[in-house]
Structure formats: C-alpha cells, structure tokens
Amino acid sequence: MNEKLSAFHIATLIYMIENNIVLFALPRLVAENMGTNGWVGYIFLALVSTGNILLYLVVYRMGKGRSMFDILEKSLSKWILYPVYAGLAVFYIMIASFVGKNFFLIFQMISFQTSNVMFIFLLFCIMVYFLLIKPVYNISKAATVFAFMTWWTLLLTSYQAREWKLIRLTSYFFEDPAGGQVLHNWAEVYTSFIGYELCIFLFPYVNKKSKLFKGVLYGHLLTALAQVIVLLTAFGFFSFQQLQSLLYPIIDMLDFIEMPFINRVENLVFVIFVFGNLISTTMFSFASLSMVKRIFPKTRPKRLEFLIVLGVFIVGFYSKYLSQSEYQLRRVLFTEIGIAFILPMLLILVLLFQKLRERMNSHEH
Amino acid sequence: MDIFAKIKHFFVAGEEEKTTVKEPEKNEPPSLTHTIQEFEKSMDFVHRTYPQCNVDVIYLAFLVGNDQLFQEIIRPFTDVDEEEAKTVLCRSQYVAVVDSKECIEGILNGKAAIFFRGSTYLIDIAKPVGRSVEQSETETVISGPHDGFVENISQNLGVLRQRVKSSHLKFIKLEVGEVAKNVVVVAYIEGLANQEIVDELIRRIQRIEYNAVTDSNMLIQFIDENPNSIFPQFMTTERPDAIVSKLVAGRVAGFVDGSPSGFTCPTAFFDFFSSPDDYYQRWLIGTALRFLRLIGFLITISFTAFYVSVTTYHYEMIPHTMLLNLTESRAKVPFPPLLEALLMETTIELLREAGARLPTKVGQTIGIVGGIVIGQAAVQAGFTSNILIIAVATSAIASFVIPSYIMSASIRLIRFGLIIMAGILGNLGLLMAIGMVVIHLAGVTNMGTSYLTPLAPINFKDMLDTYIRGPFWALRSRPTIVKTPNKKINKMRK
Numbered sequence: 039m040n041e042k043l044s045a046f047h048i049a050t051l052i053y054m055i056e057n058n059i060v061l062f063a064l065p066r067l068v069a070e071n072m073g074t075n076g077w078v079g080y081i082f083l084a085l086v087s088t089g090n091i092l093l094y095l096v097v098y099r100m101g102k103g104r105s106m107f108d109i110l111e112k113s114l115s116k117w118i119l120y121p122v123y124a125g126l127a128v129f130y131i132m133i134a135s136f137v138g139k140n141f142f143l144i145f146q147m148i149s150f151q152t153s154n155v156m157f158i159f160l161l162f163c164i165m166v167y168f169l170l171i172k173p174v175y176n177i178s179k180a181a182t183v184f185a186f187m188t189w190w191t192l193l194l195t196s197y198q199a200r201e202w203k204l205i206r207l208t209s210y211f212f213e214d215p216a217g218g219q220v221l222h223n224w225a226e227v228y229t230s231f232i233g234y235e236l237c238i239f240l241f242p243y244v245n246k247k248s249k250l251f252k253g254v255l256y257g258h259l260l261t262a263l264a265q266v267i268v269l270l271t272a273f274g275f276f277s278f279q280q281l282q283s284l285l286y287p288i289i290d291m292l293d294f295i296e297m298p299f300i301n302r303v304e305n306l307v308f309v310i311f312v313f314g315n316l317i318s319t320t321m322f323s324f325a326s327l328s329m330v331k332r333i334f335p336k337t338r339p340k341r342l343e344f345l346i347v348l349g350v351f352i353v354g355f356y357s358k359y360l361s362q363s364e365y366q367l368r369r370v371l372f373t374e375i376g377i378a379f380i381l382p383m384l385l386i387l388v389l390l391f392q393k394l395r396e397r398m399n400s401h402e403h
Numbered sequence: 404m405d406i407f408a409k410i411k412h413f414f415v416a417g418e419e420e421k422t423t424v425k426e427p428e429k430n431e432p433p434s435l436t437h438t439i440q441e442f443e444k445s446m447d448f449v450h451r452t453y454p455q456c457n458v459d460v461i462y463l464a465f466l467v468g469n470d471q472l473f474q475e476i477i478r479p480f481t482d483v484d485e486e487e488a489k490t491v492l493c494r495s496q497y498v499a500v501v502d503s504k505e506c507i508e509g510i511l512n513g514k515a516a517i518f519f520r521g522s523t524y525l526i527d528i529a530k531p532v533g534r535s536v537e538q539s540e541t542e543t544v545i546s547g548p549h550d551g552f553v554e555n556i557s558q559n560l561g562v563l564r565q566r567v568k569s570s571h572l573k574f575i576k577l578e579v580g581e582v583a584k585n586v587v588v589v590a591y592i593e594g595l596a597n598q599e600i601v602d603e604l605i606r607r608i609q610r611i612e613y614n615a616v617t618d619s620n621m622l623i624q625f626i627d628e629n630p631n632s633i634f635p636q637f638m639t640t641e642r643p644d645a646i647v648s649k650l651v652a653g654r655v656a657g658f659v660d661g662s663p664s665g666f667t668c669p670t671a672f673f674d675f676f677s678s679p680d681d682y683y684q685r686w687l688i689g690t691a692l693r694f695l696r697l698i699g700f701l702i703t704i705s706f707t708a709f710y711v712s713v714t715t716y717h718y719e720m721i722p723h724t725m726l727l728n729l730t731e732s733r734a735k736v737p738f739p740p741l742l743e744a745l746l747m748e749t750t751i752e753l754l755r756e757a758g759a760r761l762p763t764k765v766g767q768t769i770g771i772v773g774g775i776v777i778g779q780a781a782v783q784a785g786f787t788s789n790i791l792i793i794a795v796a797t798s799a800i801a802s803f804v805i806p807s808y809i810m811s812a813s814i815r816l817i818r819f820g821l822i823i824m825a826g827i828l829g830n831l832g833l834l835m836a837i838g839m840v841v842i843h844l845a846g847v848t849n850m851g852t853s854y855l856t857p858l859a860p861i862n863f864k865d866m867l868d869t870y871i872r873g874p875f876w877a878l879r880s881r882p883t884i885v886k887t888p889n890k891k892i893n894k895m896r897k
Contacts, residue, residue: 041853041860044860044861046860046861047859047860047861145831149716149717149829149831150716150828150829150831153828158828158831161828161835162835165835165838165839165842168839168842168843169842172842172845172846176845176846177845178859179845179853179855179859179860180841180842180845180859182855182858182859182861183841183844183845183855183858183859184838184841186858296722297722298722299722299725300720300721300722301719301720301721301722302717302719302720303720305717305719305720305829305830306720306830309830309831309834310834312831312834312835312838313834313838316838334414336415337414337415338413338414338415341413341414342414
C-alpha cells in the first residue's frame with residue numbers, strides 16, 4: 039500500500055468509531071450517572087480520555103513509530119504473546135459484535151419489530167466484510183464519506199432552540215445521580231469515548247507526514263464537541279427527571295421535529311447512525327484481524343477476514359434482547375476501558391526496559 | 404488431496420503463477436512476392452508496374468486518394484528510366500523499409516509500397532475517410548464551441564493542435580487489436596502531465612490482447628483497475644474543448660482511430676458531474692448548476708426508493724396533510740409499493756431505450772405514447788399511484804441532468820438495487836444500500852488515484868473546482884489528482 043493515512047482521515051475515522059449509537063442514550067447516561075449538569079462532568083471525562091491518548095503518543099514517540107507487536111516481540115517470547123493475541127482477538131470480535139448487534143436491537147424499538155434481527159445483522163455483517171477486506175486507507179475513505187453523511191444531523195439541534203430553556207439546566211452540579219457518585223457510574227459514561235485506543239493499530243499505516251496523533255486528538259475532540267452540543271441541547275430541552283427516565287432521549291427529541299414535507303425524522307436520522315456502528319464494528323474487527331494476522335502471517339487474502347466476520351455474526355446470536363445486549367456491551371466496554379489504560383502503560387514499561395538494556399549493553403562494550 | 408491439505412490450501416498463500424514473456428518475432432526483409440501473397444484475393448488490392456524503370460507499386464485502392472496517387476506515383480514514375488527513378492526515390496517522402504511487417508502495415512494504413520531493385524519504400528497517399536467536423540449529438544452545447552470529434556483520428560488530433568498551440572503537446576502513437584490493429588494515440592502536455600501516469604497508460608494500452616478495439620469507451624474497459632465496477636473510471640467525451648481543458652489541467656488524453664470520443668485520466672467520481680459549459684457561465688451560475696446536478700444525483704438514486712420505503716414501512720413520516728392524498732391514490736393499487744415502483748421504473752427504462760434506438764421522428768412518437776400510457780392510463784387503470792409517477796418521472800429527469808451519459812446509465816442501474824433494499828428493510832435498507840455503494844467507491848482507483856477525490860482523500864482547494872465552480876481568480880492550482888509537476892495554473896515552468 040503506497041498511500042498513508044492523513045491527519046484528516048484519522049480524525050474522521052476516530053470520530054466515526056467513537057460516535058455511534060451511544061449518542062442516542064448519552065443524555066440519559068449522563069443524567070443518570072452524573073446528576074444535574076452532568077455535561078460538565080462529561081467534559082472532564084473527555085479530558086481524561088485525552089490524557090489516555092497522550093499515553094499512546096508517548097508509546098509512539100518512544101517506540102519510534104514501531105507497531106505494538108514489534109515492541110512486544112522484541113522483549114517477550116512468542117509463546118507468551120500468541121495466546122494473549124488470540125485472547126484479545128476474540129475479545130475484539132465480541133466488542134465488534136455487541137456494538138453492531140446493539141444498534142439493531144434498539145432499531146427494533148422504532149420499526150421492524152417482527153423481523154428477524156439476525157437477518158438484518160447478517161446484512162450488516164456482509165457490509166463489515168466488504169469494508170474489512172479493504173486496506174485501512176480505504177476504510178478511512180469510506181469513514182470520511184460516512185462522517186459527511188452524519189455531520190448535517192447536528193444542525194437538527196437548532197430546531198429545538200425554540201423550546202430550549204436555560205432554567206432546565208438548573209444551578210446545581212452533579213446532584214441526584216441515580217446510583218450515587220461512584221466511579222462505576224462515571225465509567226459508564228466514559229464508555230461513550232471508547233474507540234480512540236484503536237489508534238495503536240494504525241501505527242504501521244502512518245508516516246511522519248500523517249501526523250497520527252494530531253488526527254486522533256482532533257477526531258476525539260470533535261466527538262466530544264458534537265456530543266457536548268447534543269448534551270446541552272438535551273439538558274435544556276428536557277427536564278432532569280425526564281432525562282433520567284427516557285431510555286433514548288435523542289430519539290424523543292427528533293420526534294419533536296415536524297417539517298412541511300416530512301415528520302418523525304428519527305426514522306431517518308437514527309438509521310444514518312448505522313454508519314457509525316459500521317465503522318466501529320469494522321475497526322474492532324480490524325483490531326482483531328491485526329492480532330490474528332500476527333499469529334498467522336501467511337494466509338490467503340480475504341480468508342481471515344471472512345472468519346472474523348463469521349465470528350462477529352455467530353457471537354451476535356448471544357445477545358437476544360436489548361437489556362441483555364446493553365448489559366453485555368457494558369461489560370465488554372468496561373474491560374476495554376481497562377485495556378485502553380493498561381496497554382500503553384505496559385508498552386511504556388517494556389520500552390523503558392528495552393532502553394535500559396540497550397544502555398547497559400553499550401556500557402559493557 | 405486430503406482434507407487437511409485442502410484446508411491448508413484454502414488459508415495459506417501459495418506461490419504466484421509465473422507469466423511467460425513472448426519473444427519478439429524475427430524481422431524479414433519485404434519482398435514483392437510475399438506482399439502480393441499477403442493481399443491476394445482482395446478486390447481492392449492494386450499492383451502497378453512500370454517496366455521501363457523496373458518499379459512495382461502496391462496499394463489498397465479504397466484507402467488512397469486519387470490526387471495523391473497521381474502526384475506521388477503516376478507522375479514521377481511515368482516515362483522515366485531506372486536512373487531517374489532512383490533519383491525520385493531519394494526524396495524524403497519515400498521512406499525505405501527493411502521489415503516485411505512494417506511494409507504490410509503501411510499498406511493497410513493507406514500507404515503505397517514501391518519495390519525497386521530489391522529495396523522497398525513507403526509513400527503516404529492516404530485519403531481522409533469519414534465525415535467532416537460537426538456538432539456532437541450526445542453532448543449538446545448551449546453556449547460554447549459547437550464542434551465535436553469525428554471518427555477520423557487525424558482530424559481529431561488536428562482539432563487539438565489548433566486549440567493548443569504548444570510544442571509541449573505530445574502525441575504518442577500505439578496500436579491495439581490482434582486483427583484490426585487499431586491506432587490509439589495518447590496525448591499529453593509535457594511538463595504538465597505526470598510522466599509516470601503517461602508511461603503507465605501506455606503500458607496498459609500495449610498490454611491489451613483482443614481482436615479489435617473499435618471505440619474509446621471499449622478501450623477504457625481494458626485498461627481500468629476495477630473491471631467489475633459498475634462505475635465508469637475514465638471520462639469520455641466528444642467535445643474538443645472538454646479534452647483541451649483536461650489536458651491543460653495536467654491530465655492525459657487518449658483517442659482511438661474510428662471513435663468520435665476521446666478519454667481522459669486520471670478521473671474522479673465527481674468529475675462526471677461537471678461540464679465545460681460551467682466555465683462559459685458566470686461562476687455563480689456555474690456553481691448553481693453543479694449543485695443542481697448533485698441534487699439530481701441524490702434524487703435519481705434515492706427518490707423512488709424513499710417512496711417505496713415510506714409507503715411500505717414508515718407511513719408516520721408523511722405529514723397528515725399529504726397523507727390523505729397519498730393513501731387515496733394508493734388505495735386502488737393492487738400491488739405492494741416495491742412491485743409498483745419496479746414496474747414503473749422498468750417501463751421508464753424501456754421507453755428511454757426505445758427512444759434511443761429509434762430514428763428521431765419515431766422516437767418522439769414513442770415519447771408521447773409512453774407519456775400518455777404512464778401519465779394517464781396507468782393511474783386511471785389503478786395500475787399505479789400518481790405520486791409514484793411523480794417520483795419515477797422526477798428520478799428519470801434528474802438522471803439526465805448528469806452530463807456523462809455513461810455515468811448516468813450506471814447510476815440508473817444502481818437505483819434498482821436501492822429500491823429493492825428499501826422494499827426489504829425500509830429506510831435502513833436504503834441507507835445500507837447507499838453504504839454498500841460508498842464502500843465500493845472507496846475501493847475504486849483510477850491510474851492509482853482515489854476515485855472519491857476530493858472528498859476522500861480530502862482536499863479543500865480541489866473542492867473549489869468540483870462541488871462549486873470557483874471564480875477564475877480563485878482557481879490558481881491544478882487538481883492534486885493529476886499529480887502534476889506544475890501545480891500553479893497561470894505559469895508553466897520549463
């Protein structure tokens with residue numbers, strides 16, 4: 039592959055991975071877990087995740103752009119690493135599947151209640167397959183087009199301006215969260231940022247000109263900005279109690295829009311976000327693929343991709359109901375938050391160890 | 404092969420097949436007997452002899468012009484002796500050939516072969532065959548140059564030379580087709596076009612192995628990177644001004660002898676939505692036209708599909724003021740919306756194809772009859788709803804707004820896929836189908852450049868001359884897709 043990713047495409051890719059269906063439930067998640075004016079806490083979490091991204095930047099700088107695999111395999115035996123790769127590959131397949139399936143279970147709340155969700159999911163998996171067999175550069179190109187297709191929806195928030203009241207934001211901060219102020223609750227909101235950590239798999243596809251981390255940070259901040267706009271709109275549109283009780287407040291907010299030629303735009307806007315989930319599922323599958331390819335480097339093209347998408351589809355059978363799917367998704371995303379923090383720290387430790395050993399070797403000589 | 408070996412073979416990559424390179428044939432000197440043997444049984448084959456000067460002339464009667472024949476053959480060799488004939492053949496227009504193949508190809512191209520004392524010479528006495536320059540019927544113009552390319556390649560290249568008076572404009576002659584040996588010319592402006600792209604294009608044309616390549620639209624299918632894609636990957640046009648604007652932008656053009664259209668590359672998807680006319684209008688009008696075409700594109704691919712989706716699954720999306728009319732018109736129709744839409748879309752396509760194949764006068768009748776059948780009778784018979792008629796007709800009209808006929812045909816075909824998906828899964832199906840098209844487009848490349856430029860990879864400068872037609876003072880650089888060594892538009896560095 040000659041072409042390298044550019045900062046803009048990395049930004050849109052990260053934006054599309056992070057910005058998926060969670061957006062529709064986000065105001066409830068924030069109100070439930072953080073309390074009144076939770077959007078301030080949301081900004082704080084955005085900064086925390088930015089700090090996490092900086093950890094990846096340290097890995098990139100210290101490792102001089104080497105991939106995670108190259109760094110690890112220099113110091114650790116393949117016998118230790120390969121089972122870890124395999125475990126992570128399966129884990130990423132699970133995230134990909136749960137993220138993808140969750141969308142369609144929510145979709146069935148709006149329409150197609152009687153259709154077989156697995157049939158719809160199968161069509162979705164076919165899309166994932168056709169995206170996954172392409173080089174990551176082409177995935178980023180598709181993500182850019184999809185991003186343009188979703189950005190205009192932000193303009194719809196202006197429609198709520200007439201009903202927006204500052205008083206609904208209240209003068210209290212972080213009061214009345216449903217389960218009290220505990221780390222677990224804040225972590226639940228943090229899951230909406232999950233996706234930026236996949237930047238570690240992009241190391242082999244960038245060069246210095248790409249400005250990888252400029253792209254990742256912009257993409258991440260763009261997501262945060264879009265979501266803060268949505269949160270502010272929702273907090274001023276609904277009362278705090280309404281926000282806590284509505285399952286998907288954004289769907290209700292869109293429901294409010296009536297245009298001369300079209301009503302109930304949530305039917306259209308909601309399905310546009312299938313692209314966000316498509317890119318999320320594809321990139322988690324891509325992470326899994328990167329792992330598996332490291333274990334089996336000499337495989338025919340498109341075979342492993344097929345197996346991974348098949349895995350995503352089969353795991354999809356596991357979550358049958360929305361509540362079940364939400365629970366499973368939360369569990370894997372909590373684990374992913376852990377991985378997102380631990381992985382760069384581990385890599386920094388390995389790199390420090392490698393530097394120390396190099397220095398000792400040079401002293402011996 | 405046992406089962407494990409089969410599984411291993413399925414997953415593990417093997418060695419690539421090696422290709423063999425054909426060795427070049429040995430050159431044979433041309434001879435009179437061999438040349439006569441090659442052309443015998445051909446009624447247009449002419450063999451003239453001038454015994455007093457020992458000269459034999461061979462040519463094909465239909466390819467040569469009488470004036471040229473008289474000027475270059477009959478007058479110089481009548482009543483001359485051998486020594487005088489030798490002096491005549493020293494003139495520079497008589498080119499000596501040493502290869503039998505070259506001699507035969509020359510005769511096939513309208514040259515006369517002269518055999519004299521064991522040597523062979525070729526002299527060009529071809530007459531121009533074909534119609535004179537006239538307006539293109541497929542790409543009509545309102546304002547701007549009205550001339551179009553014709554079938555004769557020399558005339559086409561002449562038209563180009565007249566418009567680009569630069570010694571940097573180069574024409575490279577190639578030959579394709581095992582039997583027909585069609586002449587293909589690659590044109591580019593040295594210093595503006597990327598030499599790597601020129602070389603790659605020439606390499607691809609030389610690799611073509613086929614009986615006869617008779618048109619530019621056929622040739623481009625041999626040289627594109629995604630032969631199974633539904634989208635055209637090279638821009639073809641019959642308008643010289645379009646080709647000139649592409650050449651000066653740093654693109655490479657190509658012509659096939661016998662084809663009235665030329666092609667250019669590299670091309671991106673959105674290039675098919677611009678027309679040279681945009682530059683002959685004020686920039687705001689040009690920009691409005693480009694927007695109109697993009698809206699036309701969106702309407703073509705999604706309007707009927709959206710109708711199917713809404714009337715099948717999402718009635719709640721229709722405002723109640725419209726709902727009554729819609730349900731009333733749908734009440735009589737016995738088919739589900741998907742079937743109804745497919746029927747009407749197929750009818751429109753039938754009408755379009757019939758109109759295109761029939762002579763102009765009969766074509767108009769078909770249009771009127773079809774219009775009445777679709778517009779009135781089908782609704783009155785309860786065959787379809789009148790709102791669908793509006794949707795189908797608007798989509799069809801919108802598809803003709805796209806300047807490239809080939810792109811417009813591709814888009815009309817995709818529409819069927821979108822309608823079917825909308826019939827299966829409503830808005831979600833429609834969006835998923837659009838997603839599949841985007842995924843496909845993201846993988847398409849033309850001469851190694853992305854088909855989705857300037858959207859992906861993004862380039863805001865190029866957008867100034869793609870989605871909008873920026874004012875001329877703002878168009879200062881050539882498009883990035885052409886990878887030109889001369890990016891500034893106003894000056895050409897040597």
